[in-house]
Amino acid sequence: MNFGVIVFPGANCDRDAAYVLRDLLGQPTRMIWHEDSDLADVDVVVVPGGFSYGDYLRCGAIAQFSPAMRATVEHANQGKQVIGICNGFQVLTEMGLLPGALVRNRDLHFVCDRVSMSVERADLPWTQGYSKGQVITLPIAHGEGCYFAEADTIKSLEDSNQVLFRYCDASGKPSEAANPNGSLNNIAGICNRQGNVLGMMPHPERAADKALGSTDGLALFEGLLKSALVSV
Amino acid sequence: MRAKYGRIIPVLFFFTAVAQSANARLYNAKVYVTLRPSVLDPAGKAVRSGLSHMGYDNISKIRIGKYIEVDLTADSEDSAQQQLDKICDQLLANPVIENYRIEVLAAA
Numbered sequence: 001m002n003f004g005v006i007v008f009p010g011a012n013c014d015r016d017a018a019y020v021l022r023d024l025l026g027q028p029t030r031m032i033w034h035e036d037s038d039l040a041d042v043d044v045v046v047v048p049g050g051f052s053y054g055d056y057l058r059c060g061a062i063a064q065f066s067p068a069m070r071a072t073v074e075h076a077n078q079g080k081q082v083i084g085i086c087n088g089f090q091v092l093t094e095m096g097l098l099p100g101a102l103v104r105n106r107d108l109h110f111v112c113d114r115v116s117m118s119v120e121r122a123d124l125p126w127t128q129g130y131s132k133g134q135v136i137t138l139p140i141a142h143g144e145g146c147y148f149a150e151a152d153t154i155k156s157l158e159d160s161n162q163v164l165f166r167y168c169d170a171s172g173k174p175s176e177a178a179n180p181n182g183s184l185n186n187i188a189g190i191c192n193r194q195g196n197v198l199g200m201m202p203h204p205e206r207a208a209d210k211a212l213g214s215t216d217g218l219a220l221f222e223g224l225l226k227s228a229l230v231s232v
Numbered sequence: 233m234r235a236k237y238g239r240i241i242p243v244l245f246f247f248t249a250v251a252q253s254a255n256a257r258l259y260n261a262k263v264y265v266t267l268r269p270s271v272l273d274p275a276g277k278a279v280r281s282g283l284s285h286m287g288y289d290n291i292s293k294i295r296i297g298k299y300i301e302v303d304l305t306a307d308s309e310d311s312a313q314q315q316l317d318k319i320c321d322q323l324l325a326n327p328v329i330e331n332y333r334i335e336v337l338a339a340a
Contacts, residue, residue: 058326065323094326101328108274148271148329182272 001228003029004042006068006088013049013085013205020208021046025221037067044081044224045072047088049141049203059102059144060090069095081125081224082197086142089189089199098192098199099157100149102142106182110143114214115180117188117202118168121161124191126198129223135172136216138202140180140188145201147183147190154184165189165200256305258339259312265325265332266297300324303339312336 003021007014014031022029030042034052039045052063063069069091076082076097084092092098105111114137119130130136149157157163165188169178174186181201189200204217267273276294283291302319306312316334325332 057323061323061326093328099328101326103271103329104274106272106274108278146272150270150328182274 008052011050049086125227129219
Protein backbone atom coordinates (compact mmCIF):
# COMPACT_ATOMS: atom_id res chain seq x y z
CA MET A 1 0.00 0.00 0.00
CA ASN A 2 1.44 3.36 -1.04
CA PHE A 3 1.21 6.14 1.48
CA GLY A 4 1.72 9.85 0.91
CA VAL A 5 2.25 12.16 3.86
CA ILE A 6 1.57 15.83 3.13
CA VAL A 7 4.22 18.19 4.47
CA PHE A 8 3.06 21.72 5.21
CA PRO A 9 5.26 24.46 6.57
CA GLY A 10 4.55 24.03 10.29
CA ALA A 11 3.59 20.35 10.15
CA ASN A 12 5.29 18.48 12.96
CA CYS A 13 3.80 14.97 12.96
CA ASP A 14 4.64 14.19 9.33
CA ARG A 15 7.78 12.27 10.19
CA ASP A 16 6.08 10.42 13.05
CA ALA A 17 3.46 9.19 10.59
CA ALA A 18 6.09 8.25 8.01
CA TYR A 19 8.09 6.39 10.67
CA VAL A 20 5.11 4.21 11.53
CA LEU A 21 4.19 3.52 7.91
CA ARG A 22 7.65 3.05 6.48
CA ASP A 23 9.76 1.77 9.35
CA LEU A 24 7.28 -0.12 11.50
CA LEU A 25 4.97 -1.42 8.78
CA GLY A 26 7.37 -1.52 5.83
CA GLN A 27 5.06 0.35 3.45
CA PRO A 28 6.31 2.54 0.60
CA THR A 29 5.78 6.06 1.94
CA ARG A 30 6.43 9.32 0.18
CA MET A 31 6.60 12.78 1.73
CA ILE A 32 4.53 15.17 -0.36
CA TRP A 33 5.55 18.81 -0.18
CA HIS A 34 2.52 21.10 0.03
CA GLU A 35 3.30 22.61 -3.36
CA ASP A 36 3.34 19.22 -5.04
CA SER A 37 0.10 18.05 -6.60
CA ASP A 38 0.92 14.65 -8.05
CA LEU A 39 -0.73 11.95 -5.95
CA ALA A 40 -1.16 9.44 -8.77
CA ASP A 41 0.90 6.70 -7.09
CA VAL A 42 -0.63 7.20 -3.65
CA ASP A 43 -3.30 4.92 -2.16
CA VAL A 44 -3.70 6.66 1.17
CA VAL A 45 -3.08 10.36 1.82
CA VAL A 46 -2.08 11.26 5.38
CA VAL A 47 -2.72 14.86 6.41
CA PRO A 48 -0.55 15.08 9.51
CA GLY A 49 -0.72 17.03 12.73
CA GLY A 50 1.09 20.23 13.49
CA PHE A 51 0.47 23.88 12.85
CA SER A 52 0.13 24.18 9.09
CA TYR A 53 0.99 27.70 7.92
CA GLY A 54 1.28 28.69 11.55
CA ASP A 55 -2.45 28.00 12.02
CA TYR A 56 -2.96 31.65 11.14
CA LEU A 57 -6.53 32.92 10.79
CA ARG A 58 -7.99 29.55 11.91
CA CYS A 59 -6.43 26.15 12.38
CA GLY A 60 -6.12 24.49 8.99
CA ALA A 61 -7.72 27.40 7.14
CA ILE A 62 -4.83 28.29 4.86
CA ALA A 63 -3.60 24.75 4.20
CA GLN A 64 -6.84 23.93 2.36
CA PHE A 65 -5.73 26.01 -0.63
CA SER A 66 -2.35 24.34 -1.11
CA PRO A 67 -1.83 22.38 -4.35
CA ALA A 68 -1.35 19.17 -2.33
CA MET A 69 -4.73 19.57 -0.66
CA ARG A 70 -6.46 20.42 -3.92
CA ALA A 71 -5.06 17.15 -5.25
CA THR A 72 -6.26 15.45 -2.06
CA VAL A 73 -9.85 16.49 -2.83
CA GLU A 74 -9.54 14.81 -6.24
CA HIS A 75 -8.05 11.76 -4.55
CA ALA A 76 -10.96 11.59 -2.08
CA ASN A 77 -13.53 12.15 -4.84
CA GLN A 78 -12.14 9.06 -6.56
CA GLY A 79 -13.05 7.10 -3.44
CA LYS A 80 -9.45 6.71 -2.31
CA GLN A 81 -8.52 6.99 1.33
CA VAL A 82 -7.55 10.11 3.26
CA ILE A 83 -6.75 10.33 6.96
CA GLY A 84 -6.38 13.65 8.74
CA ILE A 85 -4.86 13.56 12.20
CA CYS A 86 -5.20 16.50 14.62
CA ASN A 87 -4.33 19.55 12.48
CA GLY A 88 -5.05 17.29 9.50
CA PHE A 89 -8.62 16.81 10.81
CA GLN A 90 -8.93 20.59 11.11
CA VAL A 91 -7.77 20.98 7.51
CA LEU A 92 -10.30 18.39 6.27
CA THR A 93 -13.19 20.16 8.02
CA GLU A 94 -12.03 23.57 6.80
CA MET A 95 -12.11 22.37 3.21
CA GLY A 96 -15.43 20.61 3.58
CA LEU A 97 -14.22 17.05 3.07
CA LEU A 98 -15.66 16.39 6.53
CA PRO A 99 -18.58 18.21 8.17
CA GLY A 100 -18.35 20.48 11.20
CA ALA A 101 -15.47 22.45 12.66
CA LEU A 102 -12.91 22.21 15.47
CA VAL A 103 -13.05 25.13 17.85
CA ARG A 104 -11.26 26.26 20.99
CA ASN A 105 -11.22 23.68 23.77
CA ARG A 106 -13.98 24.09 26.33
CA ASP A 107 -11.58 24.94 29.15
CA LEU A 108 -9.25 27.06 27.00
CA HIS A 109 -6.28 24.85 27.81
CA PHE A 110 -4.02 23.22 25.31
CA VAL A 111 -4.54 19.60 26.30
CA CYS A 112 -1.61 17.22 26.04
CA ASP A 113 -2.61 13.90 27.53
CA ARG A 114 -3.47 10.29 26.95
CA VAL A 115 -7.20 9.75 26.82
CA SER A 116 -9.62 6.87 26.45
CA MET A 117 -11.94 6.53 23.53
CA SER A 118 -14.29 3.88 22.29
CA VAL A 119 -14.18 2.44 18.80
CA GLU A 120 -17.76 2.94 17.64
CA ARG A 121 -17.69 0.63 14.67
CA ALA A 122 -15.15 -1.86 13.38
CA ASP A 123 -16.44 -2.57 9.90
CA LEU A 124 -14.41 0.06 8.07
CA PRO A 125 -10.80 -0.30 6.91
CA TRP A 126 -9.85 2.39 9.44
CA THR A 127 -11.16 0.47 12.42
CA GLN A 128 -11.25 -3.19 11.44
CA GLY A 129 -8.07 -3.76 13.48
CA TYR A 130 -10.21 -3.11 16.57
CA SER A 131 -13.41 -4.60 17.86
CA LYS A 132 -16.64 -2.63 18.15
CA GLY A 133 -16.90 -0.98 21.55
CA GLN A 134 -13.23 -1.54 22.33
CA VAL A 135 -11.77 1.14 24.61
CA ILE A 136 -8.35 2.33 23.48
CA THR A 137 -5.99 4.98 24.78
CA LEU A 138 -4.37 7.46 22.44
CA PRO A 139 -2.43 10.67 22.95
CA ILE A 140 -4.07 14.00 22.21
CA ALA A 141 -2.31 17.35 21.93
CA HIS A 142 -4.45 20.27 20.81
CA GLY A 143 -5.83 23.66 21.75
CA GLU A 144 -8.66 23.62 19.20
CA GLY A 145 -10.10 20.12 19.29
CA CYS A 146 -13.64 20.77 20.38
CA TYR A 147 -15.81 19.26 17.67
CA PHE A 148 -18.71 21.50 16.75
CA ALA A 149 -21.49 21.19 14.19
CA GLU A 150 -25.10 22.27 14.00
CA ALA A 151 -27.61 19.93 15.61
CA ASP A 152 -28.88 18.57 12.30
CA THR A 153 -25.35 17.72 11.18
CA ILE A 154 -24.65 15.94 14.46
CA LYS A 155 -27.86 13.99 14.11
CA SER A 156 -27.01 13.03 10.57
CA LEU A 157 -23.50 11.93 11.63
CA GLU A 158 -24.97 9.75 14.35
CA ASP A 159 -27.76 8.37 12.18
CA SER A 160 -25.33 7.22 9.52
CA ASN A 161 -22.76 5.92 12.02
CA GLN A 162 -20.02 8.29 10.97
CA VAL A 163 -18.59 8.71 14.46
CA LEU A 164 -15.70 6.25 14.63
CA PHE A 165 -14.05 7.33 17.89
CA ARG A 166 -15.70 8.79 20.98
CA TYR A 167 -14.03 10.01 24.16
CA CYS A 168 -15.13 7.81 27.03
CA ASP A 169 -14.20 6.65 30.52
CA ALA A 170 -12.41 3.38 31.21
CA SER A 171 -15.69 1.47 31.09
CA GLY A 172 -16.58 2.87 27.67
CA LYS A 173 -19.15 5.46 28.83
CA PRO A 174 -18.94 8.77 26.92
CA SER A 175 -19.20 10.91 30.06
CA GLU A 176 -18.69 14.66 30.33
CA ALA A 177 -15.72 14.06 32.65
CA ALA A 178 -14.05 11.91 30.00
CA ASN A 179 -14.48 14.61 27.37
CA PRO A 180 -11.15 16.47 27.23
CA ASN A 181 -12.20 19.42 25.08
CA GLY A 182 -15.97 19.83 25.07
CA SER A 183 -16.56 18.07 21.76
CA LEU A 184 -20.25 17.62 21.01
CA ASN A 185 -21.35 14.02 21.64
CA ASN A 186 -17.75 13.36 22.83
CA ILE A 187 -16.69 13.10 19.18
CA ALA A 188 -13.00 12.30 18.73
CA GLY A 189 -13.04 11.11 15.12
CA ILE A 190 -15.48 10.93 12.21
CA CYS A 191 -15.55 9.72 8.65
CA ASN A 192 -17.43 10.99 5.62
CA ARG A 193 -20.55 9.21 4.49
CA GLN A 194 -18.65 7.07 1.99
CA GLY A 195 -16.19 6.07 4.71
CA ASN A 196 -13.02 6.80 2.75
CA VAL A 197 -12.12 10.03 4.57
CA LEU A 198 -11.30 9.89 8.29
CA GLY A 199 -10.54 12.81 10.58
CA MET A 200 -9.51 12.40 14.21
CA MET A 201 -7.97 14.61 16.89
CA PRO A 202 -6.13 11.78 18.72
CA HIS A 203 -2.73 10.68 17.42
CA PRO A 204 -2.60 6.96 16.49
CA GLU A 205 0.89 7.47 15.03
CA ARG A 206 2.18 8.51 18.45
CA ALA A 207 0.98 5.25 19.96
CA ALA A 208 2.38 2.73 17.50
CA ASP A 209 5.93 2.01 18.64
CA LYS A 210 6.05 0.10 21.90
CA ALA A 211 9.13 2.09 22.91
CA LEU A 212 6.70 4.97 23.47
CA GLY A 213 4.59 3.02 25.94
CA SER A 214 1.47 2.22 23.93
CA THR A 215 0.64 0.55 20.65
CA ASP A 216 -3.11 1.17 20.65
CA GLY A 217 -2.78 3.26 17.50
CA LEU A 218 -0.96 0.67 15.43
CA ALA A 219 -4.11 -1.39 14.78
CA LEU A 220 -5.56 1.50 12.80
CA PHE A 221 -2.76 1.32 10.25
CA GLU A 222 -2.64 -2.48 10.35
CA GLY A 223 -6.38 -2.60 9.68
CA LEU A 224 -5.86 -0.43 6.62
CA LEU A 225 -3.22 -2.79 5.28
CA LYS A 226 -5.53 -5.73 5.86
CA SER A 227 -8.18 -3.99 3.74
CA ALA A 228 -5.66 -3.56 0.93
CA LEU A 229 -4.94 -7.29 0.95
CA VAL A 230 -8.64 -8.09 0.75
CA SER A 231 -9.38 -5.68 -2.06
CA VAL A 232 -6.50 -6.79 -4.28
CA MET B 233 -19.60 28.45 -0.60
CA ARG B 234 -18.06 25.82 1.53
CA ALA B 235 -18.99 22.23 0.94
CA LYS B 236 -22.16 21.27 2.71
CA TYR B 237 -22.35 18.11 4.67
CA GLY B 238 -22.07 14.91 2.67
CA ARG B 239 -21.12 16.55 -0.60
CA ILE B 240 -17.92 17.90 -2.00
CA ILE B 241 -18.26 21.13 -3.89
CA PRO B 242 -15.00 22.13 -5.55
CA VAL B 243 -16.04 25.80 -5.66
CA LEU B 244 -13.21 26.57 -3.27
CA PHE B 245 -10.86 26.07 -6.11
CA PHE B 246 -12.21 28.60 -8.56
CA PHE B 247 -9.23 30.87 -8.59
CA THR B 248 -10.46 33.68 -10.76
CA ALA B 249 -8.15 36.42 -11.88
CA VAL B 250 -10.09 39.62 -11.39
CA ALA B 251 -10.14 41.71 -14.55
CA GLN B 252 -10.02 45.41 -13.89
CA SER B 253 -10.51 48.43 -16.06
CA ALA B 254 -8.59 51.67 -15.96
CA ASN B 255 -11.34 52.97 -13.65
CA ALA B 256 -10.24 50.67 -10.88
CA ARG B 257 -9.67 52.48 -7.64
CA LEU B 258 -8.58 51.68 -4.15
CA TYR B 259 -11.05 50.70 -1.47
CA ASN B 260 -10.44 50.17 2.21
CA ALA B 261 -12.60 47.45 3.66
CA LYS B 262 -13.26 46.44 7.21
CA VAL B 263 -14.27 42.86 7.80
CA TYR B 264 -15.78 41.79 11.12
CA VAL B 265 -15.82 38.05 11.76
CA THR B 266 -17.92 36.92 14.71
CA LEU B 267 -18.78 33.55 16.17
CA ARG B 268 -22.25 32.35 15.35
CA PRO B 269 -24.54 32.61 18.38
CA SER B 270 -24.76 28.82 18.71
CA VAL B 271 -20.98 28.45 19.10
CA LEU B 272 -19.59 28.68 22.61
CA ASP B 273 -16.85 31.24 23.17
CA PRO B 274 -14.71 30.06 26.08
CA ALA B 275 -12.24 32.92 25.50
CA GLY B 276 -15.04 35.48 25.80
CA LYS B 277 -16.23 33.74 28.95
CA ALA B 278 -12.73 33.90 30.45
CA VAL B 279 -12.46 37.62 29.68
CA ARG B 280 -15.83 38.20 31.25
CA SER B 281 -14.70 36.42 34.37
CA GLY B 282 -11.55 38.60 34.42
CA LEU B 283 -13.70 41.73 34.23
CA SER B 284 -15.87 40.41 37.01
CA HIS B 285 -12.74 40.01 39.18
CA MET B 286 -11.95 43.65 38.39
CA GLY B 287 -15.31 44.61 39.83
CA TYR B 288 -17.31 44.97 36.62
CA ASP B 289 -20.31 43.00 37.73
CA ASN B 290 -22.59 44.61 35.17
CA ILE B 291 -21.18 42.79 32.14
CA SER B 292 -23.48 40.05 30.98
CA LYS B 293 -21.77 39.00 27.77
CA ILE B 294 -18.42 39.08 26.00
CA ARG B 295 -17.98 37.52 22.56
CA ILE B 296 -14.60 37.74 20.89
CA GLY B 297 -14.31 37.99 17.11
CA LYS B 298 -11.82 39.15 14.52
CA TYR B 299 -11.40 42.46 12.77
CA ILE B 300 -9.60 42.37 9.42
CA GLU B 301 -8.56 45.33 7.26
CA VAL B 302 -8.41 44.68 3.53
CA ASP B 303 -7.20 47.21 0.95
CA LEU B 304 -8.19 46.25 -2.58
CA THR B 305 -8.66 47.79 -5.99
CA ALA B 306 -11.96 47.32 -7.79
CA ASP B 307 -14.01 48.96 -10.52
CA SER B 308 -16.82 49.89 -8.18
CA GLU B 309 -17.93 49.64 -4.61
CA ASP B 310 -20.32 46.85 -5.64
CA SER B 311 -17.54 44.90 -7.25
CA ALA B 312 -15.36 45.35 -4.14
CA GLN B 313 -18.24 44.16 -1.97
CA GLN B 314 -18.80 41.10 -4.16
CA GLN B 315 -15.15 40.13 -4.11
CA LEU B 316 -15.02 40.54 -0.35
CA ASP B 317 -18.11 38.39 0.09
CA LYS B 318 -16.39 35.64 -1.84
CA ILE B 319 -13.13 36.06 0.07
CA CYS B 320 -15.01 35.83 3.35
CA ASP B 321 -16.93 32.72 2.28
CA GLN B 322 -13.78 31.03 1.02
CA LEU B 323 -11.24 31.94 3.65
CA LEU B 324 -11.71 34.80 6.09
CA ALA B 325 -14.68 33.22 7.83
CA ASN B 326 -15.73 29.63 8.33
CA PRO B 327 -19.50 29.61 7.80
CA VAL B 328 -19.85 26.54 10.00
CA ILE B 329 -18.92 28.57 13.05
CA GLU B 330 -18.70 32.22 12.03
CA ASN B 331 -20.67 35.12 10.56
CA TYR B 332 -19.12 38.14 8.90
CA ARG B 333 -19.95 41.74 8.11
CA ILE B 334 -18.16 43.91 5.58
CA GLU B 335 -17.83 47.71 5.36
CA VAL B 336 -16.37 49.07 2.13
CA LEU B 337 -15.10 52.66 1.85
CA ALA B 338 -13.46 54.32 -1.14
CA ALA B 339 -9.92 55.27 -0.10
CA ALA B 340 -9.54 58.99 0.46
